[in-house]
Amino acid sequence: MGLEYSVPENVVITTRLDEVVNWARKNSLFQYPFVTACCGMEYMATASARYDMARFGAEIPRFSPRQADVMWVVGTVNHKLAPYLKRIYEQIAEPKWVISFGVCASTGGFYDNYATVQGIDKIIPVDVYIPGCPPRPEQVLDGLVKLQEKIELEPWRKYAYEEKKRSRDQAAGPDENPLFQRVK
Amino acid sequence: MGQDIYKEIDQDIHTDPMILQMGPSHPATHGTVRFTLTLDGETVVKCETEVGYLHRGFEKEAENSTWTQVFPYTDRLNYVSPLLNNFGYALAVEKLLEIEVPERCNYIRTIMGEISRLSDHLTCIGAGALELGAMTAFLYAIEGRELVWDLIEEVTGARLTVSYGRIGGVKDDLTPDFAEHWKATRERLIEIHGITDKLLTRNRIFLDRMEGTGVITPEAAVSYGFTGVTLRSAGVGYDVRKDHPYFCYDRVDFDVPVGEHGDNFDRYLVRMAEVLQSIRIIDQCLAQMKPGPVNSDDPRVVLPEKAKVYNTIESMIQHFKIIFEGVQVPPGEVYSYTEGGNGELGFYIVSNGTGKPWKIHVRAPSFIVMGGIHKLFEGSLLADIIPTFDTVNMIGGECDR
Amino acid sequence: MAKKLIDLVQTKFADAVVHSHSRLGNDTIVLHREHLVSVMEFLRDDPATKMNFLRDITAVDYHHRVPRFDVVYVLYSMEHKHMLIVRVQLNEEDIDIPSVSQLWGCAGWLEREVYDMYGMNFTNHPDLRRVLLYEEFEGHPLRKDYATQASQPRVELLKPERDSVEEFFHYVKDKDQATGSRAAE
Numbered sequence: 001m002g003l004e005y006s007v008p009e010n011v012v013i014t015t016r017l018d019e020v021v022n023w024a025r026k027n028s029l030f031q032y033p034f035v036t037a038c039c040g041m042e043y044m045a046t047a048s049a050r051y052d053m054a055r056f057g058a059e060i061p062r063f064s065p066r067q068a069d070v071m072w073v074v075g076t077v078n079h080k081l082a083p084y085l086k087r088i089y090e091q092i093a094e095p096k097w098v099i100s101f102g103v104c105a106s107t108g109g110f111y112d113n114y115a116t117v118q119g120i121d122k123i124i125p126v127d128v129y130i131p132g133c134p135p136r137p138e139q140v141l142d143g144l145v146k147l148q149e150k151i152e153l154e155p156w157r158k159y160a161y162e163e164k165k166r167s168r169d170q171a172a173g174p175d176e177n178p179l180f181q182r183v184k
Numbered sequence: 185m186g187q188d189i190y191k192e193i194d195q196d197i198h199t200d201p202m203i204l205q206m207g208p209s210h211p212a213t214h215g216t217v218r219f220t221l222t223l224d225g226e227t228v229v230k231c232e233t234e235v236g237y238l239h240r241g242f243e244k245e246a247e248n249s250t251w252t253q254v255f256p257y258t259d260r261l262n263y264v265s266p267l268l269n270n271f272g273y274a275l276a277v278e279k280l281l282e283i284e285v286p287e288r289c290n291y292i293r294t295i296m297g298e299i300s301r302l303s304d305h306l307t308c309i310g311a312g313a314l315e316l317g318a319m320t321a322f323l324y325a326i327e328g329r330e331l332v333w334d335l336i337e338e339v340t341g342a343r344l345t346v347s348y349g350r351i352g353g354v355k356d357d358l359t360p361d362f363a364e365h366w367k368a369t370r371e372r373l374i375e376i377h378g379i380t381d382k383l384l385t386r387n388r389i390f391l392d393r394m395e396g397t398g399v400i401t402p403e404a405a406v407s408y409g410f411t412g413v414t415l416r417s418a419g420v421g422y423d424v425r426k427d428h429p430y431f432c433y434d435r436v437d438f439d440v441p442v443g444e445h446g447d448n449f450d451r452y453l454v455r456m457a458e459v460l461q462s463i464r465i466i467d468q469c470l471a472q473m474k475p476g477p478v479n480s481d482d483p484r485v486v487l488p489e490k491a492k493v494y495n496t497i498e499s500m501i502q503h504f505k506i507i508f509e510g511v512q513v514p515p516g517e518v519y520s521y522t523e524g525g526n527g528e529l530g531f532y533i534v535s536n537g538t539g540k541p542w543k544i545h546v547r548a549p550s551f552i553v554m555g556g557i558h559k560l561f562e563g564s565l566l567a568d569i570i571p572t573f574d575t576v577n578m579i580g581g582e583c584d585r
Numbered sequence: 586m587a588k589k590l591i592d593l594v595q596t597k598f599a600d601a602v603v604h605s606h607s608r609l610g611n612d613t614i615v616l617h618r619e620h621l622v623s624v625m626e627f628l629r630d631d632p633a634t635k636m637n638f639l640r641d642i643t644a645v646d647y648h649h650r651v652p653r654f655d656v657v658y659v660l661y662s663m664e665h666k667h668m669l670i671v672r673v674q675l676n677e678e679d680i681d682i683p684s685v686s687q688l689w690g691c692a693g694w695l696e697r698e699v700y701d702m703y704g705m706n707f708t709n710h711p712d713l714r715r716v717l718l719y720e721e722f723e724g725h726p727l728r729k730d731y732a733t734q735a736s737q738p739r740v741e742l743l744k745p746e747r748d749s750v751e752e753f754f755h756y757v758k759d760k761d762q763a764t765g766s767r768a769a770e
Contacts, residue, residue, distance in 0.1 A: 034209055036216050036238055037581055038263035041307070041344055045333075048326040063211035080719045081216060081237045082740045084208050110256070112747070113241040114726055114736045115718070122742040134344050236717035243702070244726055244733055279609060406637055406663060409691030420663065427666055518609050519641070519659050519670060532657065534645050543727075545643040547659075555694030584717055 021156040025069070025095065026148040027057040032068035032092065034085065037075030039102035042134040051137035056144055065091040070147070073126075076104035078115045082123055089124045097127045099147060102134055109133060201229055204566075208237045212315050212570045215580035217554065219561075219569070226565045231558040235551065238580040246544040250510030251277055251351055254544065259345040261546060262582040264307045265525035267300035267336070270349030273544075275430060276520035276531035277351045280513050283485060288476040289353045294432040295469045296339065296348065298462040302373070303332045304525035304577075305455045305462075312452065312574035313384060316393055321383045328376040331369045338365060351511055352486040353479030363470055370463060377459055385456070394449040398560045398572030401446060408556030411549050412527025414576055417454050418446035424523040436468040451575040485511050510539020519547075526550055526577050550583035588612060590669045593633060598624050603674070613670040621673055622683050628660060628669065629688055636660040636669065639685075642695035644703045648729040653677040656705060658685070675705065684710040702727035 035043060047053045047061075062068045065088050077085055089098070100120050103109040106129040108118035120126060127150060130143035206219040213219075216237035222230040242261065246254045258273045259266040271293045278285065285293075310325025333343045339358055340348040348355050384390050400410070405418040415422055421442040425433040441457035443450030479486045487506055492499035515537040521530040527549030534543040553576055560572050590612050591605045601620030606613055616624055628636045640659040647653060652674040661668045673682060684707035686693040696707045697716040704725040707713055715722065719739065724731055736746060 035214065037240075038260050038344060040214065041264060044307075044311075044326065045330065045343075048330075049323050050327065050330050061211070076238060076240055078237065078239055079736060079739050080239065081208055082738065086740050088209060111240045111245065113244055113733045114731070115239050115241040116736075117738070117742075118746045122744055122746060123740055136343070236715075236719070239717045241726065241733075244731075248733055282609070404690065407690040409639060409689070422663060516608060517611070517613075517645075517657075519611055519668075521640070528640070530641055530659070532641060532643055532659070543645050545641070547641040551698075552691050552694065555691050559690075 018156045019152075022152045022154070026151040029058040029070045029097075029147075030060055030062040030068045031058055032063065032065055032071045032088070033061045033074060034071055034088065035074045036077065036081070037102075037104065039075040039104070039134040042137060042140065043072065043074045043101065046137040046140045051141065053141065053144065056141065056148070058144060065089075066093060068092055069096060071096065071098045072101050073098060073105045073120050074101040076102075076109060076111060077117045077120050077123075079117060080115075082117055085120065086123050097147060097151070098124055099128045099130065099143060100126045101130050101140065101143075103131050104133070106131055199225070206569070213573055214311055214315075215578050215583070217573075217578065217580075217583075221561075221566070221569075223566060226567070228561050228564060228566060228569065231561040233554055233557060235554050236584050238584040240581075240585065242546065242585040243544055246541055248540070250539050251513060251541060252506075252511065254541065255347045255349060256345065259347055260581050261548070261585065262304070262525050262529070262550075262579045263344065264579060265300040265304035266344065266346050267296045267340075267348055268304075268522065268524045269529065270347065271297055271431070272520070272522040272524060272529050273531055274349040274351055275522060276518060276533050277511075277513060279518045279520050280516055280533060280535055281351070281482075281485060281511070282514075283352060283480050283482050285353055285480050286477045288357075288473060289478050289480070290431045291469050291473045292354055292358060292478065293349070294436070295358075295466050295473075296336070296354075297431070298465045298469075299332055299335060301525055302459060302462050303329050303336070305459050306332065306376075308575070308577045309380060309384075309452065309455055309459075312571065313380075313390075315570050315574050316390065318384060318387075318390065321380050324376050324379050324383075328373055331372055335362075335365060335369055338362065350479070350486070352482060357478045366466065366470065370467070373459075373463060377456065381456060385453070391449065393567070394447070394452060394571050394575075396445075396447050396449075397564055397568040398448045398451075398575070399446050400556075400560055404556075404559060405446065408559065409552040410527070410556060411552075412523070412525075413451050413454050413458070414527065414553055416441065417443035417450035419444055424521055424528055428521070430522060432469060432472075433465075435472065436465050438465050438468075448571045448575045455575075512537070512539055513541075521547070524549060524582075526579065526582065527553070529582075546582075546585055548582040548585060550578045550580075551585075554578060554583055590634060590667060593631075594624060594628070597627060611670050612668070613672060615672045615674060618673050618675070618682055621671075622685060622688075625658070625660075625671070625685050625688055628671075633665075634662060634667075634669075635664050636662045637689075638663050639689040639691055639695070640668070642692060642699055644699045644705060644727075646703060646727065646729050651676065654680065654703065654705070656682055656699065680704060681706045681708050683708055686710055701725070704728065 033043060071089060071092060100106045105120050108116050128143050128147045130140055132139050201222050201224045204221045204223055206221060208216040208218045218234040220232040221228050242257050245257055255270055258269040261269045306325045306329045310322040313321035337343050340346040400418050402418045402420050405415050406420060419442060421440055423440045426440055438461045441454045443454050483502055488499040488502055493503045513535040515535050517534045519530060519532045521528050529549060530547030532545040533541060536542040561569055588607055591614055594614055595602050598620055601616050601624055603615040603617060628634050638661040640661050643657050645655045654675040656673045658671040675682060682705055684696055686696060694716060696710055699705050700707060700713055701715040701717050702725055722737055
């Protein structure tokens with residue numbers, strides 16, 4: 001409303017491609033909610049009428065990894081589930097981001113035992129960690145805004161794609177993928 | 185005549201059953217379970233359930249913590265009704281200790297437990313409606329749940345994972361204006377119940393999907409160990425609150441809704457009725473409650489008041505010993521059961537006389553229902569799996585512990 | 586809740602019962618392994634007991650006691666509303682026990698969980714495999730000699746999960762007790 005009335009007709013706007021692409025990306029994030037545990041209740045509460053996640057553009061949960069941008073890993077991931085998490089992450093098309101929601105996903109929470117993965121960053125690269133057990137919806141929205149700020153500042157050709165291209169041209173073998181630095 | 189031609193063609197088409205994985209991460213199953221379905225067309229011929237995708241080692245962690253440190257772990261068992269788990273566990277340990285809690289504590293436990301049960305049923309109804317496409321009903325149910333969580337937050341300090349119960353009592357008394365807040369919330373909750381009722385109960389699409397699907401007979405339900413709403417919807421009126429009363433359930437007046445057909449629609453109706461009954465219980469408890477002490481006065485179990493801890497040496501030593509060594513529970517075993525959100529939640533506790541439990545086993549109603557859920561699926565259509573799984577209310581934290 | 590359940594079983598199967606008690610209101614009988622299925626069938630079908638509801642099956646690992654394991658069955662009757670706890674004691678070397686999955690529908694999964702966590706071998710079980718953990722998992726975690734933090738990852742991890750269990754044992758004196766981050770000093 002405001003913008004449409006204050007800008008005169010027949011106008012050309014110049015800006016940097018970076019800014020436009022990142023602005024479009026951050027304001028229309030399609031989510032893949034990988035919900036496992038109690039944090040899922042707070043995720044549902046954040047997506048509902050009181051603390052609305054839709055006003056940040058991140059409205060729709062797209063339950064197919066091919067159509068999603070952001071993967072929300074909500075709740076505890078244990079070793080039984082880890083291969084499926086990795087597979088779904090690999091299926092999401094670039095550019096993609098990962099939000100780890102809750103302490104169980106960030107560091108394993110207080111389940112320091114044989115069953116739980118001590119943080120999903122041992123399996124997939126994570127962009128934003130939202131601590132809390134479970135985090136309050138305001139904290140979740142803060143994490144979402146931080147992700148939006150991160151998207152705004154990064155190069156629009158997301159580095160992972162560039163890295164992949166470079167590694168495909170230069171790499172000697174399949175082990176030399178700089179995306180995943182394996183601990184020997 | 186036209187039909188005869190079609191019949192001959194059908195006989196030539198050879199079909200094989202198809203194996204479909206409804207994998208651990210699936211939008212319509214809230215909770216991570218994996219079903220390997222063998223489908224013949226749209227009918228489910230065989231279903232193999234695989235759970236354990238949320239196994240977090242509750243029992244092993246409990247063996248490494250003191251008796252009071254187990255309370256946060258019990259919160260995360262049935263995480264939509266955490267207070268019921270807390271109090272179930274506290275009751276079990278108090279049985280081993282053979283101590284009694286004061287009357288006001290029992291009333292508070294009943295009230296907060298029923299509030300938690302409200303949260304559980306609202307979530308189940310809302311999420312069930314969401315999976316069938318009724319997003320409006322979901323939003324109303326979640327609004328009701330937010331109001332309930334406001335009440336819980338006022339008393340305990342947290343919305344979801346509260347750790348409010350303690351051995352020998354509860355953490356704190358109710359706030360002084362709890363009764364007024366409850367009156368306001370109660371009106372809105374009854375309104376929301378009415379709106380959800382109007383949206384769903386006589387809705388043609390909802391009825392078509394829920395009525396007659398996921399049927400189980402009473403004998404099969406008892407044999408497969410179902411309890412709670414799944415059992416009561418089949419016609420067996422077993423409710424731990426009525427049959428073996430604990431806390432204050434023998435002093436309040438409430439009905440236990442029992443279904444007839446054992447299908448999904450009955451489970452939905454039983455849940456809706458239980459919401460109203462819970463509200464009734466809370467009203468009566470608030471009316472009957474009298475002021476008094478909240479924690480038991482046994483010094484081996486309950487922490488002394490902070491003023492005394494900071495000023496006298498005996499209270500400080502008592503506080504130190506209870507926190508560091510844990511409550512010393514005499515050796516023995518006990519099986520104690522309460523009515524959780526999903527059914528009979530049992531705790532089988534073994535103590536060896538020290539401040540840490542030797543073993544805690546949770547009889548999780550969801551785990552046992554998952555053991556028998558293939559009976560509900562087999563013979564029905566693929567699309568009937570969704571409402572069946574939702575009304576059964578499998579909570580992953582409880583099923584896999 | 587009198588001890589009539591225990592008396593009924595003791596009169597009918599005198600040689601099956603090792604001992605019984607009724608502490609804290611929980612009637613408990615300890616049986617010999619060979620008579621387990623016949624006693625359970627009697628408890629389920631006899632009109633005086635009618636225990637048609639199996640509440641729970643679990644096991645307890647008494648680390649240094651001989652016999653080491655106890656398998657616990659909690660039975661309940663919907664009509665008479667009485668409960669009975671049945672226990673069978675097993676030695677460490679000889680952990681076979683007959684399965685009761687033909688008597689109650691829920692026993693199948695409960696026994697699978699006991700096998701998963703403790704390693705009891707239920708003979709005549711239709712489908713004995715792990716239920717809460719994955720097939721590749723080695724060991725039985727709820728036994729007292731399984732270290733709490735000994736994880737067995739299924740995917741190759743990008744960084745080490747935590748300090749190694751060997752480093753951890755260095756700081757813990759009592760190596761018998763199950764270790765955890767809050768192990769007793």
